[in-house]
Amino acid sequence: xxxxxxxxxxxxxxxxxxxxxxxxxxxxxxxxxxxxxxxxxxxxxxxxxxxxxxxxxxxxxxxxxxxxxxxxxxxxxxxxxxxxxxxxxxxxxxxxxxxxxxxxxxxxxxxxxxxxxxxxxxxxxxxxxxxxxxxxxxxxxxxxxxxxxxxxxxxxxxxxxxxxxxxxxxxxxxxxxxxxxxxxxxxxxxxxxxxxxxxxxxxxxxxxxxxxxxxxxxxxxxxxxxxxxxxxxxxxxxxxxxxxxxxxxxxxxxxxxxxxxxxxxxxxxxxxxxxxxxxxxxxxxxxxxxxxxxxxxxxxxxxxxxxxxxxxxxxxxxxxxxxxxxxxxxxxxxxxxxxxxxxxxxxxxxxxxxxxxxxxxxxxxxxxxxxxxxxxxxxxxxxxxxxxxxxxxxxxxxxxxxxxxxxxxxxxxxxxxxxx
Numbered sequence: 001x002x003x004x005x006x007x008x009x010x011x012x013x014x015x016x017x018x019x020x021x022x023x024x025x026x027x028x029x030x031x032x033x034x035x036x037x038x039x040x041x042x043x044x045x046x047x048x049x050x051x052x053x054x055x056x057x058x059x060x061x062x063x064x065x066x067x068x069x070x071x072x073x074x075x076x077x078x079x080x081x082x083x084x085x086x087x088x089x090x091x092x093x094x095x096x097x098x099x100x101x102x103x104x105x106x107x108x109x110x111x112x113x114x115x116x117x118x119x120x121x122x123x124x125x126x127x128x129x130x131x132x133x134x135x136x137x138x139x140x141x142x143x144x145x146x147x148x149x150x151x152x153x154x155x156x157x158x159x160x161x162x163x164x165x166x167x168x169x170x171x172x173x174x175x176x177x178x179x180x181x182x183x184x185x186x187x188x189x190x191x192x193x194x195x196x197x198x199x200x201x202x203x204x205x206x207x208x209x210x211x212x213x214x215x216x217x218x219x220x221x222x223x224x225x226x227x228x229x230x231x232x233x234x235x236x237x238x239x240x241x242x243x244x245x246x247x248x249x250x251x252x253x254x255x256x257x258x259x260x261x262x263x264x265x266x267x268x269x270x271x272x273x274x275x276x277x278x279x280x281x282x283x284x285x286x287x288x289x290x291x292x293x294x295x296x297x298x299x300x301x302x303x304x305x306x307x308x309x310x311x312x313x314x315x316x317x318x319x320x321x322x323x324x325x326x327x328x329x330x331x332x333x334x335x336x337x338x339x340x341x342x343x344x345x346x347x348x349x350x351x352x353x354x355x356x357x358x359x360x361x362x363x364x365x366x367x368x369x370x371x372x373x374x375x376x377x378x379x380x381x382x383x384x385x386x387x388x389x390x391x392x393x394x395x396x397x398x399x400x401x402x403x404x405x406x407x408x409x410x411x412x413x414x415x416x417x418x419x420x
Contacts, residue, residue: 001028001374001415004039008048008378011347012055013356014367018348023053025374028415033370044417046410048378054351055366056088056375056413057332058359061152061177061231061255061303063324064090064120067108068097073308073393075109079116080391081306081328083418086377086408088118089359089366090328093152094125101125101136103144110145118413121147121362126165126176130154133161138168147362150177152231153278155213157183163220170226175253175361177229178217180238181279185209190276190323192265194283200268202319205280207235214238218245221252229361230254232305234279236289243298253361255301256290258334259325263287263398271398273314273321277305291344294353301358302350304331308394326397329390332379333406334399340381341405378410390420 005023010033012018022037023030039045064078073081075092082090092109094100100109106122113120124146128134132154141149149169155178156162169176187193187203197204214230218241221228230242233254245252259267259277264284267275275281293299307324314321327334335354339345345353355377359366368376387404389395411418 001412001417002026002042003044003046003374003417004037005046005048005053008051008053010053010368011351012368013348013352015369017368023368023376028374030368030370030372030374033368046378050382051378051380051409052347053368054086054377054379055355055368056377056411057086057354058089058364058366059087059303059306059328059331060091060301060358060361062090062092062306062328063095063308064092065308066096066112067105071310071393075112075116075120077391077393078306079118079120081326082118083411084390084408084420085329086332086379086411087328088375088377088411088413089121089364090118091121091123091147091362094123094150095130095153099125099129101128103140106141106144106146117416117418123148123150123177125149126151127156127161132156132158135164135168138172142172142174148175148177150231152177152179155179155181155183159216162217166220166224166226170224175227175229177231179231180210180213180217181205182209182213185212188319189278190280191268192280192282194265196265196268200318207237207282207286210235210279211237211241214241218250218252222248222250225251227251232257232260232279232303233290234260234282234286236286239289239293239298243293243296246298253300255303256294256299257303257305258327258331258338259398261287261290261294262334262338267398273316273318274325274396274398276318276321276323277325278323294339295344302331302335302353303358304328308392309396310394314396324396326392326394329392330387330397330399330404332377332408333404336381336406374412376412377408379406380409381406383407
């Protein structure tokens with residue numbers, strides 16, 4: 001990749017750069033960042049006037065369904081969806097089939113990931129079969145290339161097992177990422193407990209199911225130490241608990257999805273099962289609390305929880321349809337409009353949330369500076385279009401068919417320029 005990017009608005013938190021400049025790239029490495037750079041002979045020139053250059057986005061919560069469900073997604077199609085959304089690094093979850101709790105499955109995924117146009121990291125499950133009882137062979141999983149541990153999709157209910165999981169993460173100095181929903185406090189999953197769940201005749205999932213188990217695990221972490229990462233938080237009380245823990249000096253981080261920042265429980269009435277997700281999209285008060293957590297730094301990362309399902313599955317009656325939405329292709333657009341255009345944060349903070357901070361959690365540096373790999377997202381914030389799926393095999397998104405503003409135009413990663 002020998003490329004000259006001209007006149008891009010560079011947003012780079014690690015150098016605090018926020019200005020229109022050029023980027024000269026030779027052999028996939030950034031050689032120069034500055035104004036009025038002349039193009040060497042034979043270089044591809046990208047006219048980036050009007051485009052924002054972000055460090056390549058990093059999504060630390062995706063499901064590529066491989067192995068197990070090739071009709072929903074594969075590493076190849078998930079990577080295409082990521083490229084379409086400007087995402088150059090992902091962390092894949094372990095709820096594959098078979099579960100990524102063994103070296104063979106982990107090796108299969110990482111071998112396929114080598115062929116991907118993006119960087120695909122893979123979490124190991126922390127308990128065998130996601131069963132919440134027996135801890136996996138953490139030494140073997142890390143030696144085979146796992147980047148961390150998570151039973152995402154299923155909480156660890158047994159407190160003794162949770163304690164053992166934390167001990168293993170601490171022993172290896174790895175992040176333990178947690179899906180927090182206490183089953184005994186759930187009436188049904190996928191929709192918030194309240195007015196909408198009553199209207200459609202299902203029990204619903206109350207916010208206390210999330211916040212109660214977060215509080216339990218924060219108490220454990222306060223005593224034991226280590227690094228806990230709370231996945232896709234959704235409830236106002238959860239934000240308060242994590243904020244208080246950070247104020248006490250606990251090493252905790254958390255993430256939120258664009259859909260939880262943008263939508264309310266009304267989405268289930270508007271979109272049916274395409275609005276069903278665990279944890280559910282909640283009330284506007286919860287949404288505003290999440291946005292406050294973005295503003296004050298309580299929330300560290302924006303992720304998609306990209307969870308593909310087939311159209312046939314989502315067409316089933318609500319209680320029978322699986323939970324989950326795709327989001328890689330729209331995450332930057334939705335977050336930019338909600339947070340930056342909405343006057344909540346600036347572009348620099350958005351780059352921290354969607355690139356620099358999540359990458360740092362896994363030991364990766366994302367920066368548009370000399371000597372770094374050309375890992376760059378070029379985003380047009382003003383283009384308007386009707387969203388249709390670009391790379392994913394699935395189309396389970398409440399944003400399909402909607403008019404959106406803002407689209408990735410180029411994604412640069414692993415020595416390739418992808419024009420979109």
